[in-house]
Amino acid sequence: MINIKADAAVSAFGNCEDVMDYSQLKRFAAAARSGLMSGNDEETAYYGFMRLCALAFVSYDSIREIMEEPQELRIAAFKEKCRQLSAVYGGIFLQHSELPVPEQLFDEDGAAARLTALPREIFRMEGALGWAHQGFNSPYREEIAVGLKNSKRLEAEKIAAATQLFTPMWIVRYMVQNTLCRYLEAHGYDISRGELSFGDGEPSAEKLPPEEITFMDPCMGSGNVLIYAFDVFMELYRRCGYTDKTAAESILRYNLFGLELDERACALAETALRRKAAVFGAEAEPMVYELSGADPVLGSLADSGDLIAKGGKSAVIGRLLQKKYTVIVTNPPYLGRPAMNKELSDHVRRRFADYGADLFSVFMARCMDMCADDGQLGFLAPATWLFLQSYEKLRLRIYSEYELQTLIHFEYSAFEDATVPLCTFTMGSPRKNTVGTYLRLAELKGDMEKQRQMVLSVLSGENMEYRFEADTEDFLTIPSAPAAYWLGRKLLRAFSGQTLGEIIHVREGLITGDNDRFLRRWYEVSSEKTASAAGEKKKWYWLNKGGDYRKWYGNRDYVVNWENDGYEIKNFRDCRGKLRSRPQGLAYNFRPSVSWSQITSGKLSVRFFDDSFMFNVAGTSAFPNDEKELLYILGLLNSKAVTELSAVLNPTMNMNPGDIARLPVPPRPEDMGEYEDLIRENVAICREDWDSFETSDGFERHPLI
Known part of the structure; x- marks a missing residue:
């Protein structure tokens, strides 16, 4: 039997493993893979390298002893040492032991020599073999990850x-x-709970x-x-x-x-x-x-x-x-x-x-x-x-x-x-x-x-x-x-109270099937062909299309081709006759709304739109029943509390109609005067800011002039 000193066992109750820098071991393993794959198949390279690491793990001095041998005898000495250790440690020393040892493993600048340059303490840690294994496999794992990104x-x-x-x-x-x-x-049992224990368990009668x-x-x-x-x-x-x-x-x-x-x-x-x-x-x-x-x-x-x-x-x-x-x-x-x-x-x-x-x-x-x-x-x-x-x-x-x-x-x-x-x-x-x-x-x-x-x-x-x-x-x-x-x-x-979806309608809007074909920036088309309200016989109509994070007012950039009540979009088909567009939510066009971008920057931001706008799927909207309700919902959805709650309902970058519809809504106070004034003021401030840029249709002059 091979004797092992008791101090070779490092108790995981200690903290030294936490502060040990394993990055150099991982880099060492990845570099070793690159060198050992030259002239060897992957299996030979892996088992040669990991047996070397396992030898350092159980008998570190053996590697130095092997390196002191003439180079032509090192591989034989390594194989004999692994054979001896396999009786006690099995596992990596025994598995596929018939494989050849890579010749470059014990070169003067090979993996064994570079291993001895690492801090010895690394191989006294319990996780050393796992980190070496992960480091050696990391290039292969990255290759697989690329395949997964390509939907393989x-x-x-x-x-x-x-x-x-x-x-x-x-x-x-x-x-x-x-x-x-x-x-x-x-x-x-009287047992040490350790420094990461959160508290005591409830006592039980059975032992x-x-x-x-x-x-x-x-x-x-x-x-x-x-x-x-x-x-x-x-x-x-x-x-x-x-x-x-x-x-x-x-x-x-x-x-x-x-x-x-x-x-x-x-x-x-x-x-x-x-x-x-x-x-x-x-x-x-x-x-x-x-x-x-x-x-x-x-x-x-x-x-x-x-x-x-x-x-x-x-x-x-x-x-x-x-x-x-x-x-x-x-x-x-x-x-x-x-x-x-x-x-x-x-x-x-x-x-x-x-x-x-x-x-x-x-x-x-x-x-x-x-x-x-x-x-x-x-x-x-x-x-x-x-x-x-x-x-x-x-x-x-x-x-x-x-x-x-x-x-x-x-x-x-x-x-x-x-x-x-x-x-x-x-x-x-x-x-x-x-x-x-x-x-x-x-x-x-x-x-x-x-x-x-x-x-x-x-x-x-x-x-x-x-x-x-x-x-x-x-x-x-x-x-x-x-x-x-x-x-x-x-x-x-x-959340046990009433939800937004129980009070007002929350809807997804139009999907054109080809935005490049049917949408334009408002300044790219003639204002004479742009409608300012529903029912006008014009080609272009204002469209709420979502946009960047912006509260209260703004993101009024686009118009949509809705000539002849959207005939071209409603009949937009592919070569097989399948409808490409989805003209949904049409009954809610040209109604005052509160709206948010379906794809967000991570936080909810809600804006007011008047009755001159249509809306598409990216500008998902809710439609209050009157002005008081609109102001109440607009203020509520822009509050810090709702920002937290919306992140709970959907922690991703997408904010779907169903997520907003599930938001809890407290009862509306009877006296809303001061609250409504603050909401109107916020909208006015943000409108003034929006209109201070030339890209707004309400722009008159730069605020610094």
Whole structure:
């Protein structure tokens, strides 16, 4: 047996991993890929490089010893060292060991030499293999991403590479501390909750033996979630009086379970977990399984019965998928429905239809299916599930079956490797307390290290403006039940009242089918041919076409060809005779309205239009019944409160008629005199500003003259 010093194990309870700069390791891995791909196939290059990194991970000095050998003996020495280590660490040392070692790996300026120039501390960190793996694969992942942008569906063999995203260790700690540690504390164990704990769990009468507490990561990647959970279980067993060796063996045999579609990442997870156990003299085999052999497309989403029927290793995986787990923590893959290949898309439609907007929401539903009745769940996932209507059924299931206990909402661009806004959150079953704690960092500019520092600050009692408490019961008052945790109870409960769509008509307008053909700027056509009111026998009519962010008045730029009551547009067809235009909302043309741009800059801005205007789909409009109602609605929709509420109903750049129609409207006060005067004044000020530019039809002279 190969001896390993106890100090080689770095406890994830420490903070050193958070501040370690992994960017140089990722750059090193990407550069190594470029060099090793010269004269080698991708598989040979990958396994040569990752075995080198794994050697640094478990026996750093061995690389220096190999480099001291004559160059012609280095590859043989490397292969022999990997053979020896495979008996203890398996995984990456054992997988495809028949592959040749790239000759340039141990050149004087090769990857091994450059590796030894990196800070040694990098390879003492638990996440080193995962970062190296992601760095090596990043060029390939970027290539796949380009294909997805070009609307290509993802082939089975590319799913793993395209959807893998390494979870920073501090987020791992947050998830595990607020699921596993919370569970243990609630069940009577004296356990360290850690610096990222949000609070205490409710005590429970039942105290299970440590061996009966199960922890699953069904999308484990290189295993960093399981690695940290190992440390928590080690503390648990020690407090229960177990020896370190027995504890380590029990953890791998009874407590930790992992599944992964990528055989390479799974091999790294196995090696990392074996390293953890080897520190304590234990040699148990980790219960981690790669899924490509069982089902290379569906992975953890496969039907357990189908896998069991296959027998062998597939049956083992099938039985794992049938089990209920005490704690499930994972960073699921992110992949929209349009990018799914046919087999995956059909399976999602058949088995997870209510949650099929994205692969991550499918996995969330799968994890809920696998969670024990009193279990805990933790996720790192796109924040879109909090708000978008396509995830409504997922939200409703969570609100009805689970306590949404904690959540951290990150700034959009904080996570360098993700192209979507992310959040991490934990929840527990059964549903008892509906009030959760939320940290809103969405406006906090900065990378993940800045986000981490702010989380620690808030949890220590500072910067409490980022901390919110909300009751999921209040979310149910909002149409489609978005998790608008930051609004406060008063604003949330405003949604229980009357909506705008119940008071006035909200409509989409004309679609011409070819704006270049039918629309002009007002100054591009003769004023003699431009109508100033409905019913005039003219060719051009004023058109509200949306436009830039502008409140109260403005964006009066366009006219539309509506000659002969729009005959040409109404009969505009393609070569097959199909109508290209959509002459909708015509009954609402030439009526006073309040209007907003369907495509916004991110915030709602509403303008007044008089009865000389038509409107198209980009200038979506609402039509009050009289002037008093128009002024009231115009002022209300331009208020700060409605700006917040509209962002909840649709957090994207699009503001659809249905979103505005669902806005709550408080009863109109009887005395509106002062309010109406202020609205008229705002309109007048903005009209004067609009007319001060030559592009306005109301322009008379420049304000500085």
